[in-house]
Amino acid sequence: MAREFHRADRVADAMRRELAQLIQKEVRDPRVGMINVNDVEVSRDLATAKVFVTLVGEDDREKINASMTVLNKAAGFLRTQLARSIQMRSIPRLHFRYDETSVRGQELSALIEKAVNSDRKHNDDDSDSSED
Template sequence: MAREFHRADRVADAMRRELAQLIQHEIRDPRLGMINVNDVEVSRDLTVAKVFVTLVGEDDRSKINISIEVLNKAAGFLRTQLARAIQIRTIPRLHFRYDETSVRGQALSALIDKAVKEDRKHQDDDSDSNED
């Protein structure tokens, strides 16, 4: 069965693509590094958009908070630029959030790799002791 696409989903997808370009090319703040726009969630009434971003290669929580603050202060400018790029009556208010899912995913992946490695080591130790 085909998935139903709602207007908010289409608007969110268009906003995600445009914001990725705008942040990269239009925001000239030295406190910002490389930013990935992971997802945009737009409310059903199209008034508010949560923009989930990650900072490439940045683990320092204070720098992450500063970057999110810079993006939230630039939200009005970005909203104006979005209005020029996307042809809809009103552009949702932007609220930037740090997306920790990729960081958690990497941590879980590392834990799984460690567990598999330890399991193989124990299996090898057991097979060595059985051969004696």
């Protein structure tokens, strides 16, 4: 049976695609670097949208906060640009959020890799001592 798509899901997907292009082409502030639009969550009443973004190659918390401030100030402009490309009666208000899931995922991957390497080293030491 096919999955039922709700209108909010379809709007969120369209907004994600358009915002990725708009931010890249239209936002010319030097404080905003390379941005990935990871997800958009649109409320059921289509009034607000949370836009989850990550900054490529950026770890400095001050620069991340500055970029998020710029994006939230440009939300009205981006909303106007969205209205030109997406045919809807009203475009949801945009609220940009920094998405820390990729950073957290990298931290967890590093911890797992460290544990695997430690386990291998421990197993290698055990096999060397049993050969004596």
